[in-house]
Amino acid sequence: MPLAEAMRPARIEDVVGQSHLLGPGKPLRAALDARRPHSMIFWGPPGVGKTTLARLLAEAFDCRFVAISAVLAGVKEIRESVELARLERDTSRRGTIVFVDEVHRFNKAQQDAFLPHVESGLFTFVGATTENPSFEVNNALLSRAAVYVLRRLDETDLRTLVDRAAERCLDGLAVDDEAARLLVESADGDGRRLLNNLELAATAAGALDRDAPEPGADDTEAPPRRLTPVHVAQVLAERVRQFDKGGDAFYDQISALHKSVRGSHPNAALYWLVRMLDGGADPRYLARRVVRMAIEDIGLADPRALRLSLDAAEVYERLGSPEGELAIAQAVIYLACAAKSNAGYAAYNEARDFVKRDASRGVPVHLRNAPTKLMKALGHGRAYRYAHDEPNGYAAGEQYMPEGLGEPDWYRPVPRGLETKIAEKLDWLRGLDAQARRPS
Numbered sequence: 001m002p003l004a005e006a007m008r009p010a011r012i013e014d015v016v017g018q019s020h021l022l023g024p025g026k027p028l029r030a031a032l033d034a035r036r037p038h039s040m041i042f043w044g045p046p047g048v049g050k051t052t053l054a055r056l057l058a059e060a061f062d063c064r065f066v067a068i069s070a071v072l073a074g075v076k077e078i079r080e081s082v083e084l085a086r087l088e089r090d091t092s093r094r095g096t097i098v099f100v101d102e103v104h105r106f107n108k109a110q111q112d113a114f115l116p117h118v119e120s121g122l123f124t125f126v127g128a129t130t131e132n133p134s135f136e137v138n139n140a141l142l143s144r145a146a147v148y149v150l151r152r153l154d155e156t157d158l159r160t161l162v163d164r165a166a167e168r169c170l171d172g173l174a175v176d177d178e179a180a181r182l183l184v185e186s187a188d189g190d191g192r193r194l195l196n197n198l199e200l201a202a203t204a205a206g207a208l209d210r211d212a213p214e215p216g217a218d219d220t221e222a223p224p225r226r227l228t229p230v231h232v233a234q235v236l237a238e239r240v241r242q243f244d245k246g247g248d249a250f251y252d253q254i255s256a257l258h259k260s261v262r263g264s265h266p267n268a269a270l271y272w273l274v275r276m277l278d279g280g281a282d283p284r285y286l287a288r289r290v291v292r293m294a295i296e297d298i299g300l301a302d303p304r305a306l307r308l309s310l311d312a313a314e315v316y317e318r319l320g321s322p323e324g325e326l327a328i329a330q331a332v333i334y335l336a337c338a339a340k341s342n343a344g345y346a347a348y349n350e351a352r353d354f355v356k357r358d359a360s361r362g363v364p365v366h367l368r369n370a371p372t373k374l375m376k377a378l379g380h381g382r383a384y385r386y387a388h389d390e391p392n393g394y395a396a397g398e399q400y401m402p403e404g405l406g407e408p409d410w411y412r413p414v415p416r417g418l419e420t421k422i423a424e425k426l427d428w429l430r431g432l433d434a435q436a437r438r439p440s
Helices: 027-034 050-060 075-092 108-112 115-120 155-168 177-187 191-211 229-235 248-262 266-278 283-301 304-319 323-337 343-357 373-377 418-437
Strands: 040-043 064-069 096-101 124-129 146-149
Touching (some): 027 050, 027 146, 040 050, 050 064, 050 096, 050 124, 064 075, 075 096, 075 108, 155 177, 155 191, 177 191, 177 229, 191 229, 248 266, 248 323, 266 323, 283 304, 283 343, 283 418, 304 323
Parallel strands (some): 040 124, 040 146, 064 096, 096 124
16 A cells, blocks of 8 residues: 555544644634535545545434545546435435545536535545636636635644655555655645655665665664765656646746736745746746736836847847846846836726727827828818927827716826836926916
């Protein structure tokens, strides 16, 4: 039996981690104390105990446990689980917990197949997913199940697993502190990965000990087996941090990168950029997002940011990895340090929302094009003032908005970077307008 399977807890009390759900007064503990099962969805990364919790809940509630893998199952397996639940109810009067692993892999029709039986109370539905249930689980099913977020195991939890496994399943194998630290780091919060790596390292330690010289003629006992950093290093491949190119981890990390840039924290921005590159994110995608940051969060406070971001994207196209990634990193540092303004972004959104709600207003006659005699005869372009011929290159008092609309206040420069100067100029021009429109 694999070590990870042998180490599955036999009781709720043996579960490592998830104290926010299983501690005194916490949701799952309260349900267990009241002996009232309810439908639920476990959302969390791999190796944190979603399947184990479902099994233990079935035992604690004295329910039959029926497991379905959404990767392999279909409507046929769903129907079979319904029949098993009905048989259990009719013969033993016990309830049934139907556990669906990777429930996000089921399509809408498959998820809907559970609804009438969940509503009737035929069985208790428990789903497990690594993806955000808000996006991957039907609203109808989501509204009938409590969502519990399972957290990655922290260093203390993982070290507890190492010690338990060494004592209970590995004949008291002694684990050096440095070896345990390497195992904990390699797991990256995943208990299953930790136990798999520990099993491989323990096997390596056993093989090395068998190759050691036999005890001396005095029949002294061989030294006890120890797991050292050398054993761990032999079996650990390059550590793979948790990253999902299409899932929540991907969007959470790009969000953290964007918000670190917006928050003017270059070190944090670099961290998230490198995390994504290290996890296999496409640098071209990251370059596109950096360009978006320059437009959305720096804007006209520092127009050089956009040009530098575009240059970084071009450098990557020419050089590729890893050289081109440095250009993206430098762009991220510049954006994080640059003056920030979302005034242009906000102005565009306000204007767009207004146009969506507003009627189709005509262009003022004096602003219309007049390429033909008929258009000129109709007055198109008449009385238009050519700004370059006006004092200061500005036609003070001229009206450019549709008639009856007035002057909106969409673009509001911030007092940072170049927009400080832009605001001063706009204030000056508005003063010229007010002066020109003042009755003589």
